[in-house]
Amino acid sequence: MRELSLHVLDLAQNAVEAGATALEVRISEDRGTDTLTITVTDNGRGMSAELAACATDAFTTTRTTRRVGLGLPFLAAAAEACGGGVTVESSPGAGTTIRAKFQLSHIDRAPLGDMAGTIAVILAANPGLRLTYVQSRDALVLRSEFDGCLTPAEALAVRERLAGWPAEQPGGVGDEDACGTEGAQGAC
């Protein structure tokens, strides 16, 4: 995955497939502790302790079409490559919380990417899903709650609104830097 926001979309699809009706996505950038944390919480059917313990193993899957499932293993690999990791908290009937931690300034950390596009796609494709989206950068917090279905135009309006945040953040170690690095590699 080229962007961390694509992992979030993947986790959201997992949640929907687990029968979730409410989803919370939390993106926290903390420049003080140099961490980026992505938390996705759902109220789906949850997993047993044994399944949760090996959920990041590529050879663990609940599908029957094949024996591998790569979504969580990809995320775990991305996080571990950046001095972080993934934790899975789940219990049957109570839903699942996936938490991925990255070193914010790590050279291998993928940019967060089009998080607004991810949110718009989740909303447009899942009418009836209650979605809470919390994005924070240090003390700055944006909290958005969505309920009910959106027309395509409405979903894109949400994307426009979220994409503008945060407006001006001088001296950030955020995505601007990550994108800059990517551009430099392309130039070589």
Added chain:
Amino acid sequence: MKTLAELKALKERASKDLALREQTDAQRIVVGMGTCGIAAGAREVMLSILDELGKRNMSKVTVGQTGCVGLCAQEPIIDVMVPGQGRVTYTKVDEQRARRIIAEHVVNGHVCLDWALNVKDEPRT
């Protein structure tokens, strides 16, 4: 028509007919959003579909997502379901293709056979 009961019965029948018509009018587009689909660009495909539907003011068309269907090498995959025409599966869809599929298939009813993997008579429920 003489009584209130008759009027109510008429209203019920009419609203049922209307609901049925609206249901059969509903076109549906489903984008494959498994890990493989997402990695291949399903989100951008979905966003361009939303953009195209928004521009054309087609709020009746429902857009959905589904998981991996086992054809990971052919992703991004989208299914277009038009009532009466069944389900058409398109493979290796990108933003331009998605826009053309909306224009040619969803709006004008012509299946884009070049990119269609499978054309099924009966819609899968």
